[in-house]
Structure formats: structure tokens, C-alpha cells
Amino acid sequence: GAVVSQHPSWVICKSGTSVKIECRSLDFQATTMFWYRQFPKQSLMLMATSNEGSKATYEQGVEKDKFLINHASLTLSTLTVTSAHPEDSSFYICSAKGPGWEGEQYFGPGTRLTVT
Amino acid sequence: GQNIDQPTEMTATEGAIVQINCTYQTSGFNGLFWYQQHAGEAPTFLSYNVLDGLEEKGRFSSFLSRSKGYSYLLLKELQMKDSASYLCASMDSNYQLIWGAGTKLIIKP
Numbered sequence: 001g002a003v004v005s006q007h008p009s010w011v012i013c014k015s016g017t018s019v020k021i022e023c024r025s026l027d028f029q030a031t032t033m034f035w036y037r038q039f040p041k042q043s044l045m046l047m048a049t050s051n052e053g054s055k056a057t058y059e060q061g062v063e064k065d066k067f068l069i070n071h072a073s074l075t076l077s078t079l080t081v082t083s084a085h086p087e088d089s090s091f092y093i094c095s096a097k098g099p100g101w102e103g104e105q106y107f108g109p110g111t112r113l114t115v116t
Numbered sequence: 117g118q119n120i121d122q123p124t125e126m127t128a129t130e131g132a133i134v135q136i137n138c139t140y141q142t143s144g145f146n147g148l149f150w151y152q153q154h155a156g157e158a159p160t161f162l163s164y165n166v167l168d169g170l171e172e173k174g175r176f177s178s179f180l181s182r183s184k185g186y187s188y189l190l191l192k193e194l195q196m197k198d199s200a201s202y203l204c205a206s207m208d209s210n211y212q213l214i215w216g217a218g219t220k221l222i223i224k225p
Contacts, residue, residue: 011132041220042217042218043201043203043215043217043218044159045215046212046215048212049212093158095160107158107159107160108158109157110118110158111156
């Protein structure tokens with residue numbers, strides 16, 4: 001089956017630093033990947049849609065200069081949280097559009113970010 | 117606007133049956149998904165309905181009524197490991213998932 005990995009699984013960083021999270025499709029090519037954020041006891045919130053070779057499409061209210069997304073290859077998308085603040089602490093999950101039908105998505109295991 | 121409604125929390129007893137309801141309003145419709153999410157983990161796919169009716173998969177079944185904008189997830193023979201959040205998501209005309217806030221299911225012995 002289609003597998004998506006994320007790295008790191010958890011990270012702690014100091015306020016003001018930047019953190020990069022990787023999302024990889026391991027056994028299929030993903031032209032489209034999605035980045036979600038989830039705060040405790042809340043549902044998934046779509047941050048942006050990442051398309052290989054083009055700029056990401058950000059959802060309303062998400063700062064594109066703060067959350068940098070790069071989808072440089074068909075198997076890798078990265079999310080960089082720049083100048084992180086404690087309020088950026090959250091669970092970040094990526095998903096990749098599968099090789100099959102249009103609606104198929106496969107989720108990565110998530111990255112827990114804590115900013116101190 | 118687009119909206120997904122599901123109960124915040126439900127409690128059920130081990131071995132029993134529980135039904136989690138979801139109503140949706142989205143711009144276009146390309147199917148209704150149910151995901152299970154354990155605390156601290158990513159969602160895992162449970163079911164997909166695009167036509168009206170009941171889809172059964174082992175202990176889990178999912179129902180859809182497009183005319184009513186309504187779905188439910190039915191869990192039978194509940195086990196303690198079923199304690200999790202259950203997320204309802206509708207796929208809109210752009211094939212984007214619109215997520216509900218999730219229903220936290222608590223199973224008691």
C-alpha cells in the first residue's frame with residue numbers, strides 16, 4: 001500500500017528558531033501533498049496544498065512567509081516553520097494524494113512541534 | 117458556507133453498539149470519509165461513501181444519505197481499543213476534504 005513518512009516525529013525548538021519538517025511518499029509519486037495542523041482536541045486544519053514544481057496554495061489565514069512549503073520532487077515536500085513561537089506548537093500532519101483515484105489521500109504519522 | 121457537524125463526545129460500553137452521526141454542507145460533493153484518530157497519532161482511513169446506503173466492513177459500517185446531507189458510522193461489538201476520535205470529512209467539488217471537529221468516543225468496561 002501507499003506509505004507516507006514524516007521526519008522528525010517530534011521536535012522541540014526555542015522561540016525564534018526555524019524548524020523543517022519533511023514529508024515523503026515512500027512507494028509512490030505524489031504530485032500533490034497537503035499540510036495540516038491540529039491543536040489539542042480540535043480537528044485537522046488544512047494549511048496549504050503543495051504541488052510539485054509550483055508554489056503552494058495557502059488557506060486563508062495561514063502566513064505563507066512564516067510557513068514555507070517546498071515540493072521539490074515527486075516524493076518530498078517540506079514545511080519550514082520560520083521564527084517559531086510558542087503558539088506554533090502543534091501537531092503537523094502531511095498527506096499525499098495517492099496514485100489512484102482523485103480523492104485518495106494517505107496520511108503521514110505526524111510531527112509534534114513544541115516551541116519553548 | 118461549508119460545514120461539518122458531529123457530536124463532540126460520546127460514551128459507550130464495551131461489547132455494545134454505538135452510532136456516530138455527521139451532517140455536512142459542502143460546495144459540491146465527492147464523497148464522505150470517516151477516519152479514526154488515536155491520541156497523538158495521525159488519522160487512519162475507515163470508510164468512504166459516495167452513493168446512498170450502507171457500507172459494511174467488519175465491525176464498522178458507514179451510511180450515507182446525500183439528499184439529507186447525513187452520514188453515520190456504526191461500530192459494533194465495541195472494544196476498548198476503539199476508544200479514539202472519529203473524524204467525518206466531506207470531499208468537495210475540488211476534491212478537498214472538509215473536516216469535522218471529530219467525535220471523541222470513550223469506551224467503558
